Amino acid sequence: MIIYPILYAAAYLASAGGHTILAGLELGIAAIYLFAESVKRSGSFCDLRGLFSLSFSGGEALAVMRLSYLSSEWSPVTWLSFFAAQMAFLTAWELTGIRMDGRNGFGIASPGQTENGGWNSGFGSGRRSAFGGDRGRSGGHGTGGADSARHAVAASAFAIAAVSFLSFLFEAFRLGYVPLFVRGVPHAYSEFHLMGVHYITVSCVLVPGLDMIYLKLRKDAGEQFSVRVRSVGSINRFHFLNGNMIGKRDLFFDRLAELALILSLAVPLLCVSRFQMMFGILIAVAVYVRMFDRIRPWMLPAALAVIAVLFAVLSVARSHDAAYxxxxxxxKNEHMPVFFSQPYIYIANNYENFDYMVRALAKHSMGAKSMMPLLTFTGIKFLKPELVEWPMYFVKEELTTTTILYDAYYDFGIPGVILFSALLGGAARWIAHRTEKCENPVMFLIYGQAAVYLLLAFFTTWFSLPVTWFYFGVTAAAAIAVGLRN
Known part of the structure; x- marks a missing residue:
């Protein structure tokens, strides 16, 4: 880890000397180095340690370039906070890995886990699949637990999507409008929520990830299906799909998973929510990268292209024109295309908001900011609203996103940043370890969520948001449902 401190010190000195582009390049090299080293050691592009390093330090690199008049020279405390966060995360990751598996803190292949981070269910290997059902040495397929778990994943995806869509319809009925059909109101979606109900509406973002899990389990089952059919001696109950024979029961769950996906994508489209649309797609991509052992080079650029197109379309639908x-x-460059300036500001200005908070903060909240989920779900914040009425510090009122560290510093200053980052690094390593050893496929959905939160570490205080823990709660319910059928 010695390269990161050296490059960070060089970036600080360059920025202090007014060489902001050079400072950004040095931090960018540091971020890419940390990501590349994580990928090299774990064999996975979805390594949680690498994602956090690329996102947080990479976002810092963009911010320090100061391409907007909203940017300013950071306080030394801000620089120290960002450095302490990265180092605390890396250290906790390493120490947790050593404690859990007795070796280094990077991803280690386990039985059923390929070296590149993909999942091998063990068909024909003589191993017991981690997803239930025994695989014999002849490649036979256990029709009990594995089939039930696979069907339970599809059923869970549909249940979440259906409840989410019904919740959306209820909100639309009570509020009297659908954001997609409102014109000339840039912030129509911001007002589209009913307290408590909207958590259910946006839970649709979990469905694409569950569908990816179902796709993987379905693929694994299909690879051995011909063996099972020969033992049946009849194909009257089966259909052909992509060269494989599949049963009518499996066809039903295939259609159920497809319908779940359609409903889950319809909700953010109708809400004109760019974030929810991208969030669901990113979770699905993370699950896919983590579970499938063959990732073609074109897949990630294709996913980014789809996200970019959806982002642009929904921006137009929200009445956000280029001039606005x-x-x-x-x-500073007035002719910079919005296609570049918008993502730049949505990344860089979060660090400016952090620095502004560091300079303006009158007193720390002593844990109240980070306790927002608990105060919300217990109803305490409604009984004692003064517990959550803390001023927010933003450079500009239209730009209200922050980094993942905002509340940690707000609570306890630099010690809070170090503690939070260490807990985050340890938790990330634990999730990676449990996913390697999992017997429940829904664990990959938890991994996918963690991957997205760390990939977007520059964006907001994820773990101070009640909706984050609501997502984990819904995921836990799906895991229980699948586990009972496995």
């Missing part, structure tokens, strides 16, 4: 956005962003 450029006015908000205050870019």
């Amino acid at each position: 956005l450029n006015q908000v962003f205050e870019m």
Whole structure:
């Protein structure tokens, strides 16, 4: 880890000397180095340690370039906070890995786990599949636990999607409008929520990830299906799909998973929520990368292209034109296309908000900010609203996103940043370890969520948001449902 401190010190000195582009390049090299080393050691592009390093330090690299008039020279405390966060995360990751498996803190292949981080269910290997059902040496397929678990995943995906869509319809009925069909109101979605109900509406983002899990289990089952059919001696109960014979029961669950996906994508489209749409797609991509052992080079660029197109379409649907956005962003280069300036500001300005908070903060909240989920779900915040009425510090009122560290510093300053980052690094390593050893496929959905939160570490205080823990709760319910059938 010696390279990161050296490059960080060089970036600090360059920024202090006014060489902001050079400082950004040095931090960018540091972020890429940490990511590349994580990928090299774990064999997975979805390594949680690498994602956090690339996102957080990479976002810092963009911010320090100061391409907008909203940017300013950071306080030394801000620089120290960002450095302490990265180092605490890396250290906790390493120490947790050593404690859990007695070796280094990087991903280690276990039985059923390929070296590149993909999942091998063990068909024909003589191993017991981690997803239930015994695989004999002849490649036979255990029709009990594995089939039940696979069907339970599809049923869970449909249940979440259906409840989410019904919740959306209820909100639309009570509020009297659908954001997609409102014109000339840039913030129509911001007002589209009913307290408590909207958590259920946005739970649709979990469905694409569950569908990816189902796709993997379905693929594994299909690989051995011909063996099972020969033992049946008749194909009257089966259909052909992509060259494989599948049963009518499996066809039903295939259609159920497809319907779940359609409903889950319809909700953010109707809400005109760019974030929810991208969030669901990113979880699905993370699950896919983690579970499938063959990732073709074109897949990740294709996913990014789809996200970019959806982002642009939904921006137009939200009545955000280029003139409005450029006015908000205050870019130094007035001719920079919105396609570049918008993602830049949505990353870089979060670090500016952190620095502004560091300079303006009058007193720390002593844990109240980070306890928001508990105060919300217990109803305490409604009984004692003063516990959550803390001022927010933003450079510009239209740009209200923050880094993942905002509340940690707000609570306890630099010690809070170190403690939070260490807990985050340890928890990330634990999730990676449990996913390697899992017997429940829904664990991959937890991994997918963690991957997205760390990939978007520059964006907001994920673990201070009640909705994050609501997602984990819904995922836990799905895991229990699948586990009971496995």
